[in-house]
Amino acid sequence: MKLKLVLENISKKYRNKYAVKDLSVKLTPGVYGLLGPNGSGKTTLMRIMVDILKPTEGNVLFNGENIHSMGDRYRDILGYLPQNFGIYKNFSAHKFLMYIAALKGLDKHTSLKKVEELLEIVSLKAESKKKLGVFSGGMKQRIGIAQALLNDPKVLILDEPTTGLDPKERVRFRNMISEISRDRIIIFSTHIVSDIEYIAKEVLLIRNGKLIEKNDVKNILKDMEGKVWSALVDEKVLNELIQYYKVGNIMRTDKGIEARIISPQRPVRDAVTTPPRLEDLYLYYFEENQSDEFAKVRAL
Amino acid sequence: MSLLKFELYKMFFRKITLIFIVLSLVFIFLKVVQDWNEDKMPQLHNLVQEYNLTNGNVNELKKFSATEKSNLYAATNLFYLQDTIGEQLYQNEGLKNDLTQESNTSYQYKANLMEQKMLKGLLVKKAYYFNTWGSLINNILDFPMAVLLILIMVSGVFSVEYASRMDALILSSKQGKRQFIRAKIVANIIFISIVFLSIVSLTTLVQIFISGFDGWNSPIQSLLYYQGCPFHLNILQYYLLGVGILLMGLILFSMLVLLVSTITKRPLTSFFITIIISFLSIVSMPRYGFLKEIGVYCDFLRPLNLFRNFSSYNIFGTPVLNIIVEPIIVIVISIAAVYLMSRTFRNHQVVN
Numbered sequence: 001m002k003l004k005l006v007l008e009n010i011s012k013k014y015r016n017k018y019a020v021k022d023l024s025v026k027l028t029p030g031v032y033g034l035l036g037p038n039g040s041g042k043t044t045l046m047r048i049m050v051d052i053l054k055p056t057e058g059n060v061l062f063n064g065e066n067i068h069s070m071g072d073r074y075r076d077i078l079g080y081l082p083q084n085f086g087i088y089k090n091f092s093a094h095k096f097l098m099y100i101a102a103l104k105g106l107d108k109h110t111s112l113k114k115v116e117e118l119l120e121i122v123s124l125k126a127e128s129k130k131k132l133g134v135f136s137g138g139m140k141q142r143i144g145i146a147q148a149l150l151n152d153p154k155v156l157i158l159d160e161p162t163t164g165l166d167p168k169e170r171v172r173f174r175n176m177i178s179e180i181s182r183d184r185i186i187i188f189s190t191h192i193v194s195d196i197e198y199i200a201k202e203v204l205l206i207r208n209g210k211l212i213e214k215n216d217v218k219n220i221l222k223d224m225e226g227k228v229w230s231a232l233v234d235e236k237v238l239n240e241l242i243q244y245y246k247v248g249n250i251m252r253t254d255k256g257i258e259a260r261i262i263s264p265q266r267p268v269r270d271a272v273t274t275p276p277r278l279e280d281l282y283l284y285y286f287e288e289n290q291s292d293e294f295a296k297v298r299a300l
Numbered sequence: 301m302s303l304l305k306f307e308l309y310k311m312f313f314r315k316i317t318l319i320f321i322v323l324s325l326v327f328i329f330l331k332v333v334q335d336w337n338e339d340k341m342p343q344l345h346n347l348v349q350e351y352n353l354t355n356g357n358v359n360e361l362k363k364f365s366a367t368e369k370s371n372l373y374a375a376t377n378l379f380y381l382q383d384t385i386g387e388q389l390y391q392n393e394g395l396k397n398d399l400t401q402e403s404n405t406s407y408q409y410k411a412n413l414m415e416q417k418m419l420k421g422l423l424v425k426k427a428y429y430f431n432t433w434g435s436l437i438n439n440i441l442d443f444p445m446a447v448l449l450i451l452i453m454v455s456g457v458f459s460v461e462y463a464s465r466m467d468a469l470i471l472s473s474k475q476g477k478r479q480f481i482r483a484k485i486v487a488n489i490i491f492i493s494i495v496f497l498s499i500v501s502l503t504t505l506v507q508i509f510i511s512g513f514d515g516w517n518s519p520i521q522s523l524l525y526y527q528g529c530p531f532h533l534n535i536l537q538y539y540l541l542g543v544g545i546l547l548m549g550l551i552l553f554s555m556l557v558l559l560v561s562t563i564t565k566r567p568l569t570s571f572f573i574t575i576i577i578s579f580l581s582i583v584s585m586p587r588y589g590f591l592k593e594i595g596v597y598c599d600f601l602r603p604l605n606l607f608r609n610f611s612s613y614n615i616f617g618t619p620v621l622n623i624i625v626e627p628i629i630v631i632v633i634s635i636a637a638v639y640l641m642s643r644t645f646r647n648h649q650v651v652n
Contacts, residue, residue: 047650051472052471080468085468085469088464103473
């Protein structure tokens with residue numbers, strides 16, 4: 001049976017503000033990138049999908065059954081890496097993973113095997129006896145990733161999993177996620193668009209608690225075609241561009257300043273269209289006009 | 301099982317546990333040493349024997365000042381024997397009078413009759429020396445400092461998981477909403493039993509080593525505050541029974557403490573609430589409104605309350621001893637606390 005996770009009209013209201021509003025989505029095996037700025041409702045949505053936060057309205061269904069009613073059965077096939085998760089500082093990495101394995105209901109023999117295997121995968125085997133209290137942010141994050149995978153979850157929910165990882169670790173992590181994604185539903189939230197650019201089957205764009213786009217990377221980028229421009233400009237023109245357009249990468253060269261501009265119309269006479277990237281999409285949907293931001297930087 | 305082992309590890313290998321165990325031991329040992337008077341005790345022992353042989357004709361007694369006498373109340377009943385005899389006679393006379401005034405079908409009549417029967421043959425007529433046991437009862441049962449410290453040690457069992465942000469991992473795991481709670485409760489019971497019984501055993505051994513075993517078979521009524529006790533027990537029997545009752549009270553009361561820790565989000569808050577409710581329960585909980593039921597815990601955290609006087613409940617006109625009724629009340633409240641605690645933790649919403 002093909003796995004299916006369905007979110008039906010999910011809303012979550014805190015006092016008089018909606019963190020998530022009337023969000024519906026159907027997910028099948030593969031990696032889903034959840035993209036949105038801070039405070040857009042990504043973490044709230046993930047907590048609802050993990051059943052540690054009750055939605056004000058709506059249901060989450062796994063293969064047609066409400067996850068809350070499924071209880072232990074749902075949590076048995078679930079792997080979750082929360083953002084800023086807790087650890088016990090006086091536990092060693094090995095002990096901590098054995099503890100989480102016990103929480104996940106794994107028997108001792110399986111736990112030992114899985115823990116060794118995952119410590120190897122996250123490159124922490126040599127540090128397995130060290131206390132978590134002395135671990136760096138990146139090492140803790142790798143422990144978090146390992147614990148989420150202990151029970152071979154069918155539904156894997158990862159909230160900002162690449163935070164604190166160095167570029168090499170990020171690539172390793174992305175490849176691992178890609179490898180295991182064939183028969184699992186993986187939801188992966190991030191700010192770093194390159195993390196999901198190559199591995200996400202679909203990207204979910206979320207803003208102010210609302211799903212504004214759900215499509216595969218190719219199609220989303222196709223919609224952006226003709227909206228991303230590249231132009232060689234001088235300082236004065238750049239200042240004007242920043243005031244009126246969303247400006248992406250800026251590179252200073254001997255010939256002038258090469259700027260990447262997001263705009264439905266040609267922003268300057270010499271601008272040429274350039275193939276869009278997921279990074280441009282992020283700017284297009286989420287970044288407000290950057291003039292204020294730039295003004296602050298320039299004033300320094 | 302492995303979850304239980306981890307929970308026990310978490311409880312035992314905390315700095316606060318070590319600090320409080322050391323504090324409890326230091327406090328109790330200081331009391332033991334303070335109570336022991338190397339010069340006075342052998343002399344006192346001989347005086348008790350002489351007193352009984354001469355029917356109270358001992359001149360040496362006059363040499364003890366009032367302060368010395370009051371400091372030695374836990375070692376012998378020599379200085380308040382006459383008061384005890386007087387009080388017991390007065391109590392018996394009072395009961396006889398009450399029986400003539402009450403209708404023989406009333407609850408009060410039945411209760412008085414029951415008390416009179418229980419008190420029969422329990423009059424204290426001679427002096428006893430019981431320094432070891434008097435001290436132990438005084439330090440462990442009558443003002444259980446160790447109990448307060450142990451309750452503080454378990455005060456943050458659940459709230460610490462919220463504060464350390466482990467709640468998200470726990471509640472999203474298969475065993476996080478059932479087995480985890482069970483493991484916490486069982487670990488709490490084992491932890492309390494081990495710590496409490498270790499403190500009691502160590503203190504008892506040190507006390508016996510310092511001041512001997514004498515006086516174990518003195519009647520409980522020879523102890524100050526227990527003259528009106530209606531139970532036929534010697535001091536050793538009472539001490540063992542008291543330790544058992546205290547342990548049971550401690551375990552059952554800890555369920556309320558655990559409930560507090562599931563409700564409060566910060567360990568420090570549960571720490572202070574625990575100090576307040578434990579202190580009130582040990583010293584004296586006001587017994588009105590809903591506090592009346594919780595106040596029953598006082599008797600279990602301070603066995604003196606259960607044993608010092610005859611006390612019964614009116615159950616459909618029949619007197620039933622508090623020692624039978626109160627455990628039932630406390631167990632029912634504790635079961636309700638366990639239910640609420642499980643519900644609160646299971647439904648905890650991970651927001652921050």
